[in-house]
Amino acid sequence: MSVNVDRRVNGSALRSLLGSWQRTGPAYHSLADALRGLTRSGTLPLATRLPGEREVADALGVSRTTVTAAYDLLRDEGFLVSRRGSGTVTTLPPHAGDRAPVRLGTMEGGLVDLSAAAPAAPRQLADACAAALDALPSHTTSAGYVPLGLPELRAALAERYTRRGVPTTPDQILVTTGGQQAIHLLTSAFAGPGDRAVVEHPTYPHAIEAVRAAGARAVPVPVTARGTDLDLLASTVHQVSPRLVYLVPDHHNPTGTSLSAAGRERVRELARRTRTVVVGDETLTDLTLDGPALTPFAGGGTSDRYVVCVGSASKSFWGGLRIGWVRAHPDLVGALAQRRAHVDIGSSVLDQLVTVELLARADEVLVERRAMLRAQRDALLDRIARDLPDWHVPVPAGGLSTWVNLGAPVATALAALAHGHGVRIAPGPVFGVGGTFDDHLRVPFSQPVDALHRAVDGLAAAWAALGGGAATTRVASGQQALV
Amino acid sequence: MSVNVDRRVNGSALRSLLGSWQRTGPAYHSLADALRGLTRSGTLPLATRLPGEREVADALGVSRTTVTAAYDLLRDEGFLVSRRGSGTVTTLPPHAGDRAPVRLGTMEGGLVDLSAAAPAAPRQLADACAAALDALPSHTTSAGYVPLGLPELRAALAERYTRRGVPTTPDQILVTTGGQQAIHLLTSAFAGPGDRAVVEHPTYPHAIEAVRAAGARAVPVPVTARGTDLDLLASTVHQVSPRLVYLVPDHHNPTGTSLSAAGRERVRELARRTRTVVVGDETLTDLTLDGPALTPFAGGGTSDRYVVCVGSASKSFWGGLRIGWVRAHPDLVGALAQRRAHVDIGSSVLDQLVTVELLARADEVLVERRAMLRAQRDALLDRIARDLPDWHVPVPAGGLSTWVNLGAPVATALAALAHGHGVRIAPGPVFGVGGTFDDHLRVPFSQPVDALHRAVDGLAAAWAALGGGAATTRVASGQQALV
Numbered sequence: 001m002s003v004n005v006d007r008r009v010n011g012s013a014l015r016s017l018l019g020s021w022q023r024t025g026p027a028y029h030s031l032a033d034a035l036r037g038l039t040r041s042g043t044l045p046l047a048t049r050l051p052g053e054r055e056v057a058d059a060l061g062v063s064r065t066t067v068t069a070a071y072d073l074l075r076d077e078g079f080l081v082s083r084r085g086s087g088t089v090t091t092l093p094p095h096a097g098d099r100a101p102v103r104l105g106t107m108e109g110g111l112v113d114l115s116a117a118a119p120a121a122p123r124q125l126a127d128a129c130a131a132a133l134d135a136l137p138s139h140t141t142s143a144g145y146v147p148l149g150l151p152e153l154r155a156a157l158a159e160r161y162t163r164r165g166v167p168t169t170p171d172q173i174l175v176t177t178g179g180q181q182a183i184h185l186l187t188s189a190f191a192g193p194g195d196r197a198v199v200e201h202p203t204y205p206h207a208i209e210a211v212r213a214a215g216a217r218a219v220p221v222p223v224t225a226r227g228t229d230l231d232l233l234a235s236t237v238h239q240v241s242p243r244l245v246y247l248v249p250d251h252h253n254p255t256g257t258s259l260s261a262a263g264r265e266r267v268r269e270l271a272r273r274t275r276t277v278v279v280g281d282e283t284l285t286d287l288t289l290d291g292p293a294l295t296p297f298a299g300g301g302t303s304d305r306y307v308v309c310v311g312s313a314s315k316s317f318w319g320g321l322r323i324g325w326v327r328a329h330p331d332l333v334g335a336l337a338q339r340r341a342h343v344d345i346g347s348s349v350l351d352q353l354v355t356v357e358l359l360a361r362a363d364e365v366l367v368e369r370r371a372m373l374r375a376q377r378d379a380l381l382d383r384i385a386r387d388l389p390d391w392h393v394p395v396p397a398g399g400l401s402t403w404v405n406l407g408a409p410v411a412t413a414l415a416a417l418a419h420g421h422g423v424r425i426a427p428g429p430v431f432g433v434g435g436t437f438d439d440h441l442r443v444p445f446s447q448p449v450d451a452l453h454r455a456v457d458g459l460a461a462a463w464a465a466l467g468g469g470a471a472t473t474r475v476a477s478g479q480q481a482l483v
Numbered sequence: 484m485s486v487n488v489d490r491r492v493n494g495s496a497l498r499s500l501l502g503s504w505q506r507t508g509p510a511y512h513s514l515a516d517a518l519r520g521l522t523r524s525g526t527l528p529l530a531t532r533l534p535g536e537r538e539v540a541d542a543l544g545v546s547r548t549t550v551t552a553a554y555d556l557l558r559d560e561g562f563l564v565s566r567r568g569s570g571t572v573t574t575l576p577p578h579a580g581d582r583a584p585v586r587l588g589t590m591e592g593g594l595v596d597l598s599a600a601a602p603a604a605p606r607q608l609a610d611a612c613a614a615a616l617d618a619l620p621s622h623t624t625s626a627g628y629v630p631l632g633l634p635e636l637r638a639a640l641a642e643r644y645t646r647r648g649v650p651t652t653p654d655q656i657l658v659t660t661g662g663q664q665a666i667h668l669l670t671s672a673f674a675g676p677g678d679r680a681v682v683e684h685p686t687y688p689h690a691i692e693a694v695r696a697a698g699a700r701a702v703p704v705p706v707t708a709r710g711t712d713l714d715l716l717a718s719t720v721h722q723v724s725p726r727l728v729y730l731v732p733d734h735h736n737p738t739g740t741s742l743s744a745a746g747r748e749r750v751r752e753l754a755r756r757t758r759t760v761v762v763g764d765e766t767l768t769d770l771t772l773d774g775p776a777l778t779p780f781a782g783g784g785t786s787d788r789y790v791v792c793v794g795s796a797s798k799s800f801w802g803g804l805r806i807g808w809v810r811a812h813p814d815l816v817g818a819l820a821q822r823r824a825h826v827d828i829g830s831s832v833l834d835q836l837v838t839v840e841l842l843a844r845a846d847e848v849l850v851e852r853r854a855m856l857r858a859q860r861d862a863l864l865d866r867i868a869r870d871l872p873d874w875h876v877p878v879p880a881g882g883l884s885t886w887v888n889l890g891a892p893v894a895t896a897l898a899a900l901a902h903g904h905g906v907r908i909a910p911g912p913v914f915g916v917g918g919t920f921d922d923h924l925r926v927p928f929s930q931p932v933d934a935l936h937r938a939v940d941g942l943a944a945a946w947a948a949l950g951g952g953a954a955t956t957r958v959a960s961g962q963q964a965l966v
Contacts, residue, residue, distance in 0.1 A: 045671075045672065045673055045674065045675045045678075045726070046672050046673060046818060047673070091814075091818065116626050116628060118626035118627070118628065119626070120623060120624045120625065120626070121623035121624075121627065125619075125623055126616070126619070126620070129616050129619065129833070130616065133609070133612050133613065133616070136608075136609070136612065137609070139803060140603060140604035140608055140801065140803070141603045141604075142603065142803070143599050143601035143602070143603070143802045143803075143929070144601070144604065144797070144801050144802035144803025144804070145599060145601065145802050145803075146803075177660050177805065177827045177830075178827050178828055180824075180825065180826070180827050180828045181826065181827040184825060184826050184827070188528075188696070189528060189529050190528055190529060190530070191528065192528045193676060193698070195528075206824060206825040206828070209824075209825035210825050213671070213822075213825060213826075215676070215698075243528070314627070318623065318627050319626045319627035319628050319828070319829075320622060320623065320625070320626075320627025320628075320629075320831070320832035320833070321627070321831065321832075321833070322660065322805075322827060322828070322829065322830060322831045331574075335529060335574070339696075341663075341689060341692075342663065342667065342689040342692035342693050342696060343663070343664065343667050343696075343826070344660045344661050344663050344664040344667070344805060344827065345661055345663045345689070345802075345805070346802075346805065347805060347831075348803070348804065348805045348830075348831040348833070348834045349803035349804075350612070350803070350804070350831070350833050350834060350837065351831045351833060351834065354833065446626075
């Protein structure tokens, strides 16, 4: 897209935006990754004119060849466009978001879509919708704008927290347009240009994008097979004084690890002692497949100024309901409600009423959902063990995906090849900062068993075409995981 | 709210953020207005430590007394908090957004709420919802994430534009979570810190906030009783090279004026010639009450890179449906869909299906809606003419409100007093930049006639208490219009 190109960024400003962009591997790949990230997140607005190659090379202390190769790659991918007289300008690939809604288990365009880890709606949705329609007339005489959320939904969510052992009042709940909006609101409320936000690494990709969209830098703390490194989290918080820490304590996306009860307490103490806002994303908390339910991230604290929880109806119920929430101190809830007024004013009244009804049916919905996910997880793991015995596949105790270690940095290449074999999947680097995790692949088990079987067929064919992991060709990919 | 206060802003940075903050009236009021605006919009993130009074006074070249008075006012209003050891820190008033949904025509808490200009749902909503539920099962086997919008809604909206004389294909439509999200997405896509965006003045308040939230500066172009000053618009665009122009061409909110057909063509030519994105907010286009329908803002152009339209289901149908849209070049539609993925992923599937059904019933809905609004407008104007004969009240040819000239800068005081007489209303300065328009009041006629009568009773009592406009006391107010 070519629009007004009065916006320019010079070499030194670009250097400052890029920060520490260099990773292992070819420098032009690292530079392209970093520029792509800045463009996608909006840190570099659309139609910004980039400096010439020589100026960038001088500013970054790299060769001009590196810059030329990075620009070429981004032009090929559709993230840059060059025009005579206008220089090189940021853009986004045409129609990059233009795809039909994913139909789970079907082969739309021949593809099984594993790029999102999100299940279909529960059978109880129809009843919940019918009940919501019965409740609707008492709302349609209003203007329909409810920045804080409907009182009945705030009360139902507060009661749910309270029953889980976290005493909560409705004024501690803000209803949002999905969990993603909660993350976006919190990030933009606390972090601005030049600030730092600590994230787990790997993590949920849209959280990294929300941090970058605020102009802030995502500072990664590693998650290993044993979980988030809490020693490193504490030292990082002390070193970089982040404005926000974003964690997925329950069935972490994508690794599947969970914080222990003691680890949660340690995180809460860190938040209070350093007066740092720590956001715990509890999107997957209802999806414990093995063992007892996890202890709530908020602990037993009634109203904490630093420990903030984000929840969502997307995974417990359905992503088509754009309902999420924040549990926080009432003052923060009020402040966020003011800010969301210029973002989207309020959330769908109908979706809020449906969510109230689904919460009333949650026990039944979740028993069935967990049984379904257990069966799908086991089917996926069995089939991978049979057809892809080289892969190291952890058995997640909950959530919606497993974080496969491929043993070689070929995930991007594999994902590109898999597309030709009927599978859309997000390679590891989507979940990291700056091109890391190319030896990992997130494989969701949120789809029906027959679709998972077809997906493993496609992945196995792609793996064979790669030479069983022996190949290390890196294939550039513009793929993006939705969840 | 007190959180991590590591963020600081120094005097010179604050001066740069404030820009040209001085207005007529006391300097401390202007400074407080500007700081409040920066805090509300998020340009100054929550919990930012402001410089000391002496440093601000030096940086701005004003007396220390001015800064002290501005800080005191903001502390009283709850926008600043001072703590020993932490200095003076930005915050937002507790529970500022915490109010129940507005019930039109009822006296909740004794109040008639005229702060939003938004009608209740049409009677056809129930049928549309029932039909949407019938269509839902074909969507619930998907994950429910649709960044671009459901194909059936995009097709219905494209067809509606085409029938209005603007040939449009579905790939030119992005479905958003209300018109407000469309404005927010476009603003943050094109404008960043230090950029300028041109807005009409007065204008829709959440558009100003969206510009500020992007870190950009809103450059005002006046709207008089004869409409937007297009000469000044053209010269402003040439002078300040804005990244974006935001206009309300149809029944402008709040003045009620509309661009002529020739004016629209002039704006489109300006957009193309200067390669400036001009966003036309068509939220009120269906609500022409007198005379023929307005010519579409997009003209007859099939696919324009600079002329972008925003639409909404909120005023034609109901605000509780959080559905809006962008009509733009397909490349921009794809780019915006990518960006919205880290904002809220997608819009409610159910609301989209309901909107499809309401679009199929739009002719009937809108005939009834316009008849209702005509009756309410006439009832409001009659009653004001009888009880408040000093006011100058234009007769808007469409939309949802009239922009009353009070003849004296007392709107903020009047609104504060009106609250005690059972009326919540947004004074003129809410629709301006930096405390202007205190001689104006937006009075919506979106409520039932009996509520409008009670509202005029309350306004007349407040007006009498003010001394019939003779008083000029300025009362600080934290009120905010929702639409």
